[in-house]
Each structure stands twice: as structure tokens, then as C-alpha cells.
Amino acid sequence: MPSLHTPVGPPDGPRSRGGDDPLVAVVEYGDFECEYCARARPMMIHLLRRFGDRVRFVFRHFPVRSSHPHAQLAAEAAEVAASQGRFWPMHDLLFANPEALTPADLRCYAQAIGLDLALFDAALADRRYEQPVRAMLKDGLRSGVNATPTYFVAGQRYDGPITEASLSAAIQAALARAGLRG
Template sequence: MNDDRSHSSLLVPPSIQDLMQGVLSAKVVLVMYGDYQDSRSADVYKLIQVIKRELSASLGEDYLCFIFRHFPQIQIHPHAQRVAQAAEAAAVQGQFWSMHDTLFAHQQKLENGYLVEYANNLGLDIPQFLKDLSKQVHINRINEDIETGIHSGVTTAPALFINGNRYIGRWKTIELMTAIVAASH
């Protein structure tokens, strides 16, 4: 019996199409499937940022590549998909990571008015941003991320893959950093 959820590896490898910090040739490529309205996704992202800073300082900037893929859980988070679209609309204007950080930092304020405020604070072209949201220009990109996650066994966010292998350890700094360093050997 072939059950997709039994997969413990990333079936769609990282590519230049992904939203990333770092380079694909890094010793370790960390892929996160996340939901902007999910508090655990925000906590794991903060944890990754701490680890990324520490590893960059001690092992070099090109040691870790971080990739974010959308996995909005619309059945429990009503704003998640629209917020993912806002992040993608910001990406088109070169501000994905700034919007990404803002959305995770303000999880309790993700209604449309706040999204416009965040876009304005980032200096985005607001008419273009609103047009992208109203026409759901980026929905296919988000759905592709969801599909790649589902095919790799992701059922809920957050989910992490280290060099293509599912991370099933605890969401703690030492455990995750140990797994990342071990993957580079």
C-alpha cells in the first residue's frame, strides 16, 4: 500500500523557484512548510532565525539555505490563504522576507486593512498589491506549495525538511541545530 503520509523525504527538491535565504549550494538546505496564522509556525520560524544567525556566524553565510513554502491550513485559519497571497504579492515587489517577518510578528492582526498597512509600511505599490490580492494572482503558487507538501507527507504546519529528510525531532534550539549540523556531514 502506498500512503503519501508515510513519506519522510521531500519529493519536490528545492529549486530557484523557491523563496529562499541563502544559496541552494549550501551544505544544508532547510525547507519549512508554514502557515502565517499558525502560532507554532511563527515559533519555529523564530527558532530557525536564531539557529541561522548562529550557524552563519560560526560556519559561514553559505552553510545554511532556508526555504519557506506555504502551507495555509484554511480549515482552521480563515486568513491563512489570503495572508500567503499578500506575502507573494510582496515577493513580486522584492519584499517577500520583510512581509514574511511582519506577518509572523503580527499574527493577531491579519485582516485586509492590516495587510494594506503592512504593504504601505514596506513601500509597496499599493494599487498593484491590492490588484494582486483581489484577482488572486498568486493562488496557483500557493496551491503548488501545498501540493508539494502533501506529496511529501505534510499534513499540518509547521513541517521541516533538512537536506530533503523530514525533521521529526523536538522544536528546540539544541535538537534542531544538532540535526542541521549532522545533516552536513
């Protein structure tokens, strides 16, 4: 089973939520224009609530530009939001509106979540976060990601069905291996 090429660490901070000192990390490689990723959002919210501080959930960008032409720029917009401490509000808006990811849409979302628009505009114009997003995509490829969403539980790629029950069972098993029942 493929494992996570780059372990969860401080660079993931703005794109992570859950426990500060968790026993298990769950990493999602996702694409804001992917309908399957958008459909998985409620499941991930339920899992976060269920496992609380015992688990850390991390989002990493994997824009599939060949089929999702707006995914790269949406990921860059999310990184601009992360730089202003607002990754998760932007993340949630992008997944709520996967059909509306034009530059004008992204600017509206930035305004709606209270970003500094001058900084937002400048960062997107100079493509400040293009390379960091591409680096995450390359890291995903090295980890065996070939579709979105792809999950890693405790560093191992999760290849089961993308359902709340089955992903929850994988997290519980990882917690049990780490010494705590979920």
C-alpha cells in the same frame, strides 16, 4: 522517513535566505496564522545566524484554511511582496501579527514595507497568487506534511522536537554527511 517531493530550486529564490551555494537546505512548510510557526521564528533566525552560508533556509506556504481562515490570503500577500523583492519583510510582519491578517491589515503591512500598493491591490483582487500557494500546499501534502510548522533538512522530513538544539543537531548531522562540520 518522508522526503521532500520537490527539491529546493530557483522557484524558491524569493522565499529563501542563507548561502547561495549551500551544502544543506532547510525547508519549512508554514502558515502565517499558526501560533507554533510564529513561536518558531526566533529559533529559525538563530539557526540562520549560526550556520550562515553553509545552509539555505526556504519557506513554503502551507495555509491550513480549515483552522486558519486568513492564512491563504496572507500567503498570497507574501507572494505579492516576493514579486516586489520584499518577501522577508512581509513574512516577518505577518508572523509578528498572526491575529491581524484581514485584508485591511495586509494592505497596512504592504504600505509599511514600501510595496507598490496599486500592484499589491490588483494582485490580491484578482487572486494572482492563489494557485501558486495552493501548489505549494499540495506539494507539502505529497511530501507528508500534515501540520505546521514542518521542516525538511537536506530533503528528509525532520520529525524530532521543534527546539533550537534538536533542529541544530539535525542540521549539523546533515552538514557532516555533506562533508562539513557545523
